Amino acid sequence: MNAKSTVSTVFGGIVALLGLLWIVQGLGIVQIDPILCVADCEPITGGSVQWTIVGVLALFVGVAIVRWGRDV
Incomplete structure (x- = not known):
């Protein structure tokens, strides 16, 4: 794992956890x-309902960032 993928994975994990909290x-x-x-x-x-929707979107974005970071 290089630095770019590590940073992307950590950032995506934080975004996903924040989305889960908002949900x-x-x-x-x-x-x-x-x-x-x-x-x-x-x-x-x-x-x-607004925060639930924002949380779901943040969760999906965070997971996508983690997956992208692992592929880099």
Whole structure:
């Protein structure tokens, strides 16, 4: 494994895990209070279709980056 594939695999893994977190938050399975807020931030409560969709997209992009990084 060269440096480029290692960086791609790690970055893709982080994106995929973040997408998974957004999915479970969007479905209302997990509720995490905001950590760093610059405006009037509120936690996601009761699920959110928008965050579920964004999470699914991020998960697919992360997996694609990992697969691409392993092929390089």
